[in-house]
Amino acid sequence: xxxxxxxxxxxxxxxxxxxxxxxxxxxxxxISNYPGTTVEFTQGHVKIDGAxxxxxxxxxxxxxxxxxxxxEVAVQMLKEGDFVINIVDATNLERNLYLTLQLIxxxxxxVVALNMWDETKHQGIEIDIKRLEERLxxxxxxxxxxxxxxxxxxxxxxxxxxxxxxxxxxxxxxxxSIGRIVNEVQRxxxxxxxxxxxxxxxxxxxxxxxxxxxxxxxxxxxxxxxIGEGLIGYLFEPLFNNIWLPVMTRLxxxxxxxxxLHHIFIGKLINGGIDFGQSFGxxxxxxxxxxxxxxxxxxxxxxxxxxxxxxxxxxxxxVLLDNLMHRMGLHGYAIIPLILGLGCNxxxxxxxxxLEGKREKFIAATLMAVAVPCMAQIAMIVGLVxxxxxxxxxxxxxxxxxxxxxxxxxxxxxMKGPSPEILVEIPPYRIPQPIAVVKKVWMRxxxxxxxxxxxxxxxxxxxxxxxxxxxxxxxxxxxxxxxTNVWGLPKEAISALIIGFLRKDVAVGMLGPLDLTTxxxxxxxxxxxxxxxxxxxxxVLVRELGIRDMLKSAAIMIGVAxxxxxxxxIIL
Amino acid sequence: xxxxxxxxxxxxxxxVADIQGGHGMTERVQAMGVRPGKRITKISSHxxxxxxxxxxxxxxxxxxxxxxxxxxxxxxx
Numbered sequence: 001x002x003x004x005x006x007x008x009x010x011x012x013x014x015x016x017x018x019x020x021x022x023x024x025x026x027x028x029x030x031i032s033n034y035p036g037t038t039v040e041f042t043q044g045h046v047k048i049d050g051a052x053x054x055x056x057x058x059x060x061x062x063x064x065x066x067x068x069x070x071x072e073v074a075v076q077m078l079k080e081g082d083f084v085i086n087i088v089d090a091t092n093l094e095r096n097l098y099l100t101l102q103l104i105x106x107x108x109x110x111v112v113a114l115n116m117w118d119e120t121k122h123q124g125i126e127i128d129i130k131r132l133e134e135r136l137x138x139x140x141x142x143x144x145x146x147x148x149x150x151x152x153x154x155x156x157x158x159x160x161x162x163x164x165x166x167x168x169x170x171x172x173x174x175x176x177s178i179g180r181i182v183n184e185v186q187r188x189x190x191x192x193x194x195x196x197x198x199x200x201x202x203x204x205x206x207x208x209x210x211x212x213x214x215x216x217x218x219x220x221x222x223x224x225x226x227i228g229e230g231l232i233g234y235l236f237e238p239l240f241n242n243i244w245l246p247v248m249t250r251l252x253x254x255x256x257x258x259x260x261l262h263h264i265f266i267g268k269l270i271n272g273g274i275d276f277g278q279s280f281g282x283x284x285x286x287x288x289x290x291x292x293x294x295x296x297x298x299x300x301x302x303x304x305x306x307x308x309x310x311x312x313x314x315x316x317x318x319v320l321l322d323n324l325m326h327r328m329g330l331h332g333y334a335i336i337p338l339i340l341g342l343g344c345n346x347x348x349x350x351x352x353x354x355l356e357g358k359r360e361k362f363i364a365a366t367l368m369a370v371a372v373p374c375m376a377q378i379a380m381i382v383g384l385v386x387x388x389x390x391x392x393x394x395x396x397x398x399x400x401x402x403x404x405x406x407x408x409x410x411x412x413x414x415m416k417g418p419s420p421e422i423l424v425e426i427p428p429y430r431i432p433q434p435i436a437v438v439k440k441v442w443m444r445x446x447x448x449x450x451x452x453x454x455x456x457x458x459x460x461x462x463x464x465x466x467x468x469x470x471x472x473x474x475x476x477x478x479x480x481x482x483x484t485n486v487w488g489l490p491k492e493a494i495s496a497l498i499i500g501f502l503r504k505d506v507a508v509g510m511l512g513p514l515d516l517t518t519x520x521x522x523x524x525x526x527x528x529x530x531x532x533x534x535x536x537x538x539x540v541l542v543r544e545l546g547i548r549d550m551l552k553s554a555a556i557m558i559g560v561a562x563x564x565x566x567x568x569x570i571i572l
Numbered sequence: 573x574x575x576x577x578x579x580x581x582x583x584x585x586x587x588v589a590d591i592q593g594g595h596g597m598t599e600r601v602q603a604m605g606v607r608p609g610k611r612i613t614k615i616s617s618h619x620x621x622x623x624x625x626x627x628x629x630x631x632x633x634x635x636x637x638x639x640x641x642x643x644x645x646x647x648x649x
Binding site: 062063065067091092094095098123125171175179200201204205206209315318319320322323331332420421422423424425426428 | 582596599600601602603604605607609615616617618619620621622623625629630631632633634635636637638639
């Protein structure tokens with residue numbers, strides 16, 4: 001038979017493609033319980049009979065006629081693949097078979113993985129696999145992506161599969177034949193409603209669902225804060241103060257107070273000693289900010305997010321907030337990019353692919369870039385502004401929230417075009433598997449360390465070099481009318497705005513040594529959140545929106561930053 | 573009698589009679605399992621012309637109000 005080079009994993013959204021992909025390749029990918037987790041394709045390799053063909057985790061799609069960017073990616077990929085593993089949700093056979101028939105019609109060789117096989121038993125569903133194989137003419141393997149059941153069998157069947165061509169033509173005919181097949185192979189027995197199903201119902205009805213949503217959000221907030229603060233106070237600060245500080249103090253003595261190297265690695269001495277928050281050396285602040293200030297909050301945020309994702313809560317929140325989001329020109333599902341953006345704006349920007357139209361993508365991306373600070377930045381603001389009192393934190397985040405709402409309302413008015421409606425599948429609740437959640441948290445936190453840490457260090461190095469070369473002084477003088485007159489900040493704050501292009505957390509940290517008043521600190525933090533995305537987010541946004549829309553979006557960001565910073569300066 | 577999906581009461585079941593949308597909408601709704609002849613049960617209806625959630629087979633689907641208005645359901649009343 002023909003050699004297989006590219007295997008595509010295709011199927012409806014949220015049927016467990018990524019879980020199977022991860023099983024097949026050993027690659028680490030994000031797996032969650034909501035449609036649209038995968039918006040980009042991921043590739044890996046799988047070993048079959050000595051060969052190592054490429055295997056691609058394709059975003060989920062219901063049909064081969066795409067309705068969003070994520071689905072477009074899926075249909076595009078089909079042209080390149082020479083084999084398909086069609087993942088089918090065994091608990092939703094009928095709906096899933098539509099895509100299966102479309103794929104069979106394409107004449108591409110395929111195997112069907114009947115995934116979530118374990119769940120059929122609890123739900124009283126019996127499927128006659130032999131019969132289904134005969135009717136479809138393809139191999140079918142029952143699998144369970146989370147436990148790995150059936151994966152080996154699946155690989156074995158790949159080399160056996162042959163292409164077949166069957167013409168059914170019209171949509172109607174396809175549904176008719178699916179109806180006949182399902183009637184023949186599937187038997188349903190009654191089963192009692194479980195506790196989770198009752199909870200599902202309560203959380204989607206508006207009267208009970210809205211209070212539950214408020215409760216979930218409040219608890220999420222409390223837990224994130226509790227774990228984040230706990231890790232900082234009991235683990236990371238003692239670690240830095242008791243172990244790292246003596247080492248650095250010795251290094252500082254060796255390097256001598258005013259040398260160039262001292263400046264780069266240790267930074268400035270504050271009151272004769274090292275201050276991890278303010279010294280701004282590579283080994284002091286450069287490590288303290290990402291590890292002791294940002295990492296704890298990032299960890300606790302991703303832990304809570306992971307649990308909510310795997311439980312299946314996010315789509316319900318989307319439905320409950322749909323109304324509110326429509327006022328801002330979006331539908332409820334647009335909260336997914338916004339929530340992901342709270343962790344890091346990069347995956348948030350990518351997740352705008354879930355949205356149908358260009359207008360929606362633009363609004364969602366611009367709102368996120370302006371009003372949704374990433375967790376690294378939030379952690380720094382909490383650390384810095386929080387010292388001056390909780391109500392100042394409330395001013396910063398309250399302002400950002402107001403900006404989000406008002407800007408959404410305005411963009412919805414100003415931008416022409418239709419506002420698509422929500423149409424989304426709501427997955428069943430599933431009890432998150434601890435190992436899966438831990439894996440996902442680890443992947444995301446490790447991703448931060450790998451991708452952010454170098455930028456943090458680079459940012460701090462950059463600041464020091466600019467200082468030594470007196471470039472900061474020059475820029476400060478140049479921009480002082482803006483920074484001082486509009487925002488009421490000292491002209492040196494321009495350095496934070498410049499570094500903000502690289503890393504927002506470092507930029508907020510740079511406000512620390514400036515001896516700002518509380519008012520200035522509040523304005524500085526808010527402006528840093530709004531004025532422009534960091535370079536990593538910017539790059540993704542350019543790709544997703546196109547350069548023209550991105551320029552428009554950037555103009556809005558700068559305008560809002562000027563306006564909001566100026567207003568705060570007058571009001572506070 | 574035939575009503576549109578927004579008029580089906582929470583908890584009430586019915587048979588999908590017709591989807592009066594354009595080709596795009598019809599196809600998307602059908603791909604989620606809501607198509608003529610299928611039995612659906614309304615789960616909830618959100619305030620201020622919010623989305624309508626329905627159960628069809630083993631799937632729950634949330635459908636925007638405007639779309640739901642174009643889905644006709646045969647109910648027994």
